[in-house]
Structure formats: C-alpha cells, structure tokens
Amino acid sequence: MTAARTLSPPRIAPQPTVLRTVGWSDYDLVDSGHGRKLERYGQRTVVRPEPQCLWSPGLPSAAWTAADAVFDPADEEDSGRWRFREAPIEPWVSGWGAVRFHGRFTPFRHLAFFPEQAANWAWLDQKVRSAGRSLNILNLFGYTGVASLVCAAAGAHVTHVDASRKAIGWARENAALSGLADRPIRWICEDARKYVQREIRRGVKYDAIILDPPKYGRGPDGEVWRLFDDLPDLAEMCAALLSPDPAFLLLNAYAERISGAALAGLLADRLEGRGGDITWGELVLVESARQREIGMSFYARWTA
Ligand SMILES: C[S@@+](CC[C@H](N)C(=O)[O-])C[C@H]1O[C@@H](n2cnc3c(N)ncnc32)[C@H](O)[C@@H]1O
Missing domain, CATH: 3.40.50.150 (Vaccinia Virus protein VP39)
Structure with a gap:
C-alpha cells in the first residue's frame, strides 16, 4: 500500500x-547605448531599438554605422521595417548546443529566436x-x-x-x-x-x-x-x-x-x-x- x-x-x-x-559563437550583444543595442548574429551585425539602454555606447560610432541591418521602429509596439546596408539577408543557420535553427529578419523586430x-x-x-x-x-x-x-x-x-x-x-x-x-x-x-x-x-x-x-x-x-x-x-x-x-x-x-x-x-x-x-x-x-x-x-x- x-x-x-x-x-x-x-x-x-x-x-x-x-x-x-553572455554571447556564444552564433550570438553576441556587442554594445548598447542611446536607446539601441548592437548585436552580432553569426557574421552579421544588427542594430535594434532598446529604450532601457539609457547610457552611452561603449564602442566608436563606426562599429554602429557598419551594421548590416537596422530596425526602424514604426511605433511603440514591435512593428517597423528592416533597413539593410546591402541586399536583404536570407535566413541563416544558428545553433545552441546540439540544436540548429534559422535566424531570420521578422517584421516584429526580432530574429526568430x-x-x-x-x-x-x-x-x-x-x-x-x-x-x-x-x-x-x-x-x-x-x-x-x-x-x-x-x-x-x-x-x-x-x-x-x-x-x-x-x-x-x-x-x-x-x-x-x-x-x-x-x-x-x-x-x-x-x-x-x-x-x-x-x-x-x-x-x-x-x-x-x-x-x-x-x-x-x-x-x-x-x-x-x-x-x-x-x-x-x-x-x-x-x-x-x-x-x-x-x-x-x-x-x-x-x-x-x-x-x-x-x-x-x-x-x-x-x-x-x-x-x-x-x-x-x-x-x-x-x-x-x-x-x-x-x-x-x-x-x-x-x-x-
Ligand atoms: C513570445 S513568442 C514565444 C517565444 C518562444 N517561446 C521562444 O523562446 O522562442 C509568442 C508566441 O505565441 C504565439 N501565440 C500568440 N497567441 C497565441 C494563442 N492564442 N495560442 C497559441 N499561441 C499563441 C505566437 O504565434 C508566438 O509564436
């Protein structure tokens, strides 16, 4: 019983x-400040709005202007548009541990993970x-x-x-x-x-x-x-x-x-x-x- x-x-x-x-081979939060964050996804760098970054960026502005993609927000919510330095970037393979997944530029300011x-x-x-x-x-x-x-x-x-x-x-x-x-x-x-x-x-x-x-x-x-x-x-x-x-x-x-x-x-x-x-x-x-x-x-x- x-x-x-x-x-x-x-x-x-x-x-x-x-x-x-903290960052790993497929992702890094490179820098932040002035209401934005600079991230590396694989080989590409990306700038996205992040209002809570009230401080000044740590890296020279050249690191930011060289970004491959920038998200321009349309409003307070998550909508807006991606602006690419060159041609729009196709989905790429990212990983964490043994798991693989596509990174991609979504219209909701995030990159699909x-x-x-x-x-x-x-x-x-x-x-x-x-x-x-x-x-x-x-x-x-x-x-x-x-x-x-x-x-x-x-x-x-x-x-x-x-x-x-x-x-x-x-x-x-x-x-x-x-x-x-x-x-x-x-x-x-x-x-x-x-x-x-x-x-x-x-x-x-x-x-x-x-x-x-x-x-x-x-x-x-x-x-x-x-x-x-x-x-x-x-x-x-x-x-x-x-x-x-x-x-x-x-x-x-x-x-x-x-x-x-x-x-x-x-x-x-x-x-x-x-x-x-x-x-x-x-x-x-x-x-x-x-x-x-x-x-x-x-x-x-x-x-x-
Ligand atoms: C914040 S995301 C989840 C993020 C995910 N757990 C991750 O870490 O990658 C929210 C998800 O909820 C889904 N969703 C929104 N409303 C839903 C509903 N009523 N029922 C089921 N899924 C819904 C969306 O399609 C979206 O994929």
Missing part, C-alpha cells in the same frame, strides 16, 4: 536569481537529462521551437503548440536542421487555451509544461489572448494537466508590467498543495563592450 503524500505549498525562493546570458532564452534552454536540457525517465512535455506558445528541440534532443516527448502556422513551419524546419525530425514531437497549430481545455477533457497528463505567453496574441481562429486577463486561468488549467509524478513547470513572460515575483506568486497559488520549489527572476543579456546588462524577460520555475 502506498501512503498518501501530504504536500506542503511550493516554497518560493526569498530572493530573485538573475540569469545572465530570443538569445536570452539560452538560460532557460540550459535549465531545460539539464532537467530533462537528469529526470531518469523520458518526460512528456507540453510547450505552449512555442514559436520557432528552440525550447521544444532542446527538450527533444535531451530525450523528451514534446507537444509543441503555437497559433501561427508560419511559426510551426519554421519550427519543423528547425527540427529537420537539428537532425531531430524523427523524434517524438507533435506540432499543433491551435489556440493555447483551447488546446489545454481539450487535453483536460481527454484526461491527458504531462510531466512538465513550458509557457512563454506574449502580452497579446491571437489564436488561429481569432481567439484573443491577453496576458493579464488570461494567464491566471491558463496557469490553473496547466496545473490540472500535470501528471501524478510531475517534473517541472517553466513560465516566462516579456510584458513590461510583469515581474518574476508576480509569476512566482501565480505559480505558488495555482500549484498550492503540490510542494516543490519555485525560483524566479530575470533573464539578462550581458554586453561584450563593457559588460553592461539588459533585462529582457521574467521567469518563474517550479520544480516538484
């Missing part, structure tokens, strides 16, 4: 942990490899799939959900580039909430869940996603999807008014009575020129 386990509330770490990403997520990729890789079993992982808002591929490469079964058919197509391309096309990854183009509701009705369970929801988004049938309105219920539903022997839940968010402490508070609330530990904090990119740090996103991680 197995004794019923009485679990306490998750323990929230008393202090935030700042997770710093988020380098600061390397801190989460490293954590996921370690969690999956040290689980001692093949975890069944749900990745919601999975975009171009780097987190899904890191988990699959480490031996997990992955269900990757995203509302954008184009993003799913890019994620599948990235799986092929990584030599992971034959791994157990299900690619699902659907509204995250609808998918989770259906899985609950079907009685499906997952050992681990990853969520990186945007501040605002739309499902394939126009379903509206608003982080501050919709995340509490989605977190509740994710808790209901966890298997009896769960491994972890990772929540990341980029919205300006969110914080790691708020994400930790939400997880503690929705995972009440399940024990475990919650760590939380900020993902930060470290610049090469003067090691200044740019806060990029917030995270909370629950480990059972």
